[in-house]
Amino acid sequence: MTAPSVAIIGGGLSGLASALFVRDDRRFGEVAIFEGTSAVGGVIRSHVEDGFLFEEGAESMSRVRPAAVALCNRLGVPLMPARISPSATQVVIDGKLVALPSGLEIMAASSYWPLVASPLLKWADRWDEAQGEAAADPVPSDVTARLSQLFAAPVGGMGAVVDALQEELTDVSIRTDAPVSLLRPEDGKWLVGAAGIVPSHYDAVIVALPVPAAAVLSAQVDPGLAAELGEVRSHSVVSVNVAWRREDVPEHLHECPGFLVPEREGKLISYCAFSSSAWRGRSDSAHITLRVLARGDGSLLALPDEELFGAIWAELQDLLGITAEPRLRHLVRHPWALPDFDIQHAPRLGRIEDRLVRLRGLALGGSLWRGPGMSNVIESATRAVRKITGDLEPWPDPV
Ligand SMILES: Cc1cc2nc3c(=O)[nH]c(=O)nc-3n(C[C@H](O)[C@H](O)[C@H](O)COP(=O)(O)OP(=O)(O)OC[C@H]3O[C@@H](n4cnc5c(N)ncnc54)[C@H](O)[C@@H]3O)c2cc1C
Structure with a gap:
């Protein structure tokens, strides 16, 4: 039996971290990241100009929620x-x-x-x-x-985290300029299609997109899920x-x-x-x-x-x-x-979870669960990998 394949949609921090954690779980086979733009990293980018280092997105990480610091330590990214x-x-x-x-x-x-x-x-x-x-x-x-x-x-700016993740993910296929527009269940798998790429089947999919983009894509999978996501402002x-x-x-x-x-x-x-x-x-x-x-x-x-x-x-x-x-x-x-997030977010998450239970092999990452913040989306990546891992476990034989 071939090892289960995983598609990760979105190459921001949550998509890259998801790929790393999928790789850690040695039961998976092919892992592919689909990123809509020409570069991975999402909102995390460092811009160097004339001796200045400007952060375009995140600029600091907190040790109170240590997932981002822990990731940097693991990747050997020096911190100050x-x-x-x-x-x-x-x-x-x-x-x-x-x-x-x-x-x-x-x-x-x-x-x-x-x-x-x-x-x-x-x-x-x-x-x-x-x-x-x-x-x-x-x-x-x-x-x-x-x-x-x-x-x-x-020390070298937030872009160093993205670079280190890419270096670590050498055995992951990273497709840039590949905005995913097709996601639907087919023959017990997930069919994923992006512009200019022949659609392929994957055993599991992690959607690591900003919430509005996740809402649009999930409409093909479950309109009820899309409606819940669409309610998040x-x-x-x-x-x-x-x-x-x-x-x-x-x-x-x-x-x-x-x-x-x-x-x-x-x-x-x-x-x-x-x-x-x-x-x-x-x-x-x-x-x-x-x-x-x-x-x-x-x-x-x-x-x-x-x-x-x-x-x-x-x-x-x-x-x-x-x-x-x-x-x-x-x-x-x-x-x-x-x-x-509004006051309705907690019950909304409960309903989203209920829907996801029925969508085996599909997980959502990103800022949906705990909000934006590097550590939050890294924690969501852990959660997404746990979901697909659990979904792919064989059911125990009836006694
Ligand atoms: C200006 C700014 C400052 C911030 N400052 C901090 C900070 O100091 N500290 C902190 O902890 N956090 C900070 N954050 C939050 C943190 O950076 C983000 O929450 C986190 O990086 C989000 O990562 P993500 O992967 O979930 O989303 P994103 O970075 O948005 O990545 C999603 C990716 O999906 C891609 N995509 C979209 N649609 C498709 C599609 N259909 N197919 C394929 N790919 C698609 C996008 O191109 C993007 O690359 C900041 C955020 C911003 C915007």
Whole structure:
């Protein structure tokens, strides 16, 4: 009997991690990744320009949820701790930057991500709740030391994680420019077809796509599943990296960690971190760099680059008071990259699981289960591999 074959749809972090974990389970045979664009990595990309390293997607990983750090350790990707700035993280309230109150300094620049990705981003509406959470987390006296242990980034940028995964997956067929448009059960297997590739049958399939893309593809498999996935709202993100000459930036910002913008402020910018403060080697000492995330929908993404940058730039100028033109800027769009979980998400996941039980050999990975975040999608990859492994176990003989 030939070893079961697996197709993985989507070559982002969750697809690549799924392939690694499938490979770890030696019972599987052929493993193929289908990636719709010309390169794997999904939203994780490092851009190097003129000596600067700009992260287009993820920039830090937390040790609180250690799956991403553990993956880097396994792959031999060297990590560095965050440099924690002594100045306070700030938050925008009524259009002005305000230092976070004592006890919330745990939200240093590199720790913004968990907030950006969580419903807590709306936390200014729930200030007491947020403070309660911070209080529940015992903050040792040496906050700085603790923070620098909590957050890490690959020395060579996040792209190094993607490169290392690709190097590890030499026996996996990685097909790029292969957007999958066909997925359906046929003859006890799964038929998978991508543009320009003759459809093939696989014993198992892991769909490692952003939720909106998973919803579209699953319509051919189970319209009820597609409807549940279609109920999950997502938003788009624009990531802008900017570098200034140090002398062009007011001195009080040189060690600034960054700031958060609650949704109710009605701004495009949701988050800003000074990468030159938080990470070694992202720029030279003559420059200050920062990365801004702006959240929006399709209409924001449709704006031409100049207009989009202009709108974000106006907000930055207003908040930071930097008037000098940047030396460099780098703008990237991530359409519908981040899901917004609502209160209905937990029961929805239960219904999705019930449907998947009936779809033997099919698993969903990505940010659906635990939300975005590198560790979350890696954990979802583990879960997806466990699902297909269980599905392919032979049923015990009736006694
Ligand atoms: C701007 C930004 C900043 C972030 N910062 C952090 C951070 O600091 N720390 C952190 O932990 N997390 C961060 N995240 C979240 C984290 O990076 C993501 O949750 C994670 O990388 C998502 O991986 P994924 O594989 O699930 O999805 P994706 O990276 O979206 O990958 C999905 C892949 O599927 C492909 N695809 C789509 N449709 C098809 C199709 N039909 N056929 C084949 N392929 C298809 C896409 O091209 C893509 O390559 C950030 C995310 C963004 C967008």
